[in-house]
Amino acid sequence: MLFQVGGQGTRPTFFEMAAAQQLPSSLRAALTYSLGVLALRRPFLHRVLDYEDEFFALLMLVLETHSLRTTDASFSESLYGLRRRAITIRVKKDNTRLDSGDRIHHSGLEKHQKILSVVFLVVLPYFKSKLHSIYNKEREATLQASLWGHGHERYDDADYLEGGDNSFASTSGLDAEGSARTHLTKRIQNIIGACYPWLHAGNEGLSFAYQLLYLLDATGFYSLGLHVLGIHVCRATGQELMDTSSRISKIRSRERERLRGPPWLKVLQGALLSCTYTVLDYAQTGLIAAVFFFKMMEWWYQSAEERMSAPTVYPPPPPPPPPKVAKEGIPLPPDRTICPLCAQKRANPSVVAVSGFVFCYACIFKYISQYKCCPVTLMPATVDQIRRLFHDV
Template structure:
């Protein structure tokens, strides 16, 4: 199952390398989400989530080791039709021109390079994940201490808490050892909390620098790990894919011929090998399907949550009924453009906010200043309730 992105020559494009590098993170998120959903009905699966780093590291150790052994590529690189090749620099001397030119020669991976590739692909990310979790715990503890103060003083004031030397002796050496281990773990957490940001920034900076240089064709190494191992990633040719298939068949035949024991034991071992080969053959397809399923479910639930959390749009409320004209108030003229006070065409129209009726500014200002009410509805009003209108209806 190969995903060819395109490009010319044996050099992979930047997008192929970036996609291959980001695939393990998507795979881990998909597996974590799937196990979390299953754990809702099978609580014993929560133990896997408690040891998520170890579980995923073990899974990737099996996949990466098998992929490097069979295809000379990591698990994610093999999906994109890529292969790892050792870079050897050979010097060619031309006696006629008396010049020496350097050229790169690619060959298959050695056993040492495969082992170190597994270290860079599985072991180092595992330790980085553990350091990241320790750093997060230390940061949360530091934030909690800054907000609520130090809640534990058992290490500094042990005699005060235990009630004197006699009580400490009665607790035994186990508590003393436990306090030493706790003190040591806190010291390690503080060291990790102080050093991890610099380590993480250095790793991310080197990764960005190599990716930028690879994008600009300034280097053939996509990452520092590949450069340290002197390995370049190339596209697999059709002949190499055929050779890989024949190599897989040859290795499996050799493993079947090595079976020892009675006939029934050979049959059981052969059945187990066949099941293992079937799982390995369809592991890539199944895991990629799990990634796509996770992305689809993430989009589905995100859209549902957005719809549920979106505010309900209600229709605008109807306008309140117009204020009624008081019996003792000034009646409204039949022509709406006339001022009810002076019965003339309104000049500098102004409205009283408590009632909404419009008058001449001079008329309404004088009336409200004297009577402190609207002349039509007799509602209480002040000069602060008078608003100038710049467009008269």
């Protein structure tokens, strides 16, 4: 395991394989999020989002086919400089103590291995995504039925037959056919809802087991699909990277030589091939840029939402100005510790809540009980608005 962390030799590390495996899901999330944002301005893009699985599978089919054809690696593996190699085991009877390098020989991928690789990389994930969506719909329907019960909106037989026997005869066949199709669809959904959790758990368990064994250097296969195909993923050498460029050039030259037809048609076909090659050459860079752009947009919108949802903190308002002393009221003494009523130092200081002025408790209680107002401001007050102060200034 420490050897893998170091990243030496031709064997990829666990982190390289995990990053290559997670790249398609990150790419799909980036494209879906980008289309969702654009669909806010262009509603017709919602049709693309309705067929998200099909469009993404078609995109990955083109990328994976091109990558396996030119580099002997999947789209994500080629970005990390990895290559797929078929393994053949050679057994020698005269020498039983052979190194692993002598017993296992790596070679390029054959045509059927490339086709099966596309099946494992594109077709199976597509069906898994469709099964997952069907299972989610079935689970939501079951949850809704458990909460609200099944729908009971049905036509009453008497009301339905009031239209006459002809209408019933003309629609009975269509209703029977539609009900049979609906029943079959419902039966398939129920089967998927019952079997998918076990299939998903088994798939995830096998994936975890293979990844753990690969991390502990107990197997050379990172996943069950690679084991079934008999393929090892290795790091590409510098010579292999140079050979890849020359192989791509040879393939494209042969494709240009196969063009047939009049000169204007050859020019048109050559222009289309050039555009296709340009798109494929910059597809990897563009899609990786889309992933980073998605992360940036996600961070931007998330921070903007946090700023909008965060409570606005305002500075504390200034204290209100002190109430004015009434002309007919008792004047305030120069010393703030003196009670305005008895002209003595305050005993048991108490404040009138409506005005904020402080008096002796006995003085202010007697005055408010008699006059029902503050003696300084003449604001209406009651004895319930007298507050005791435990610390006098």
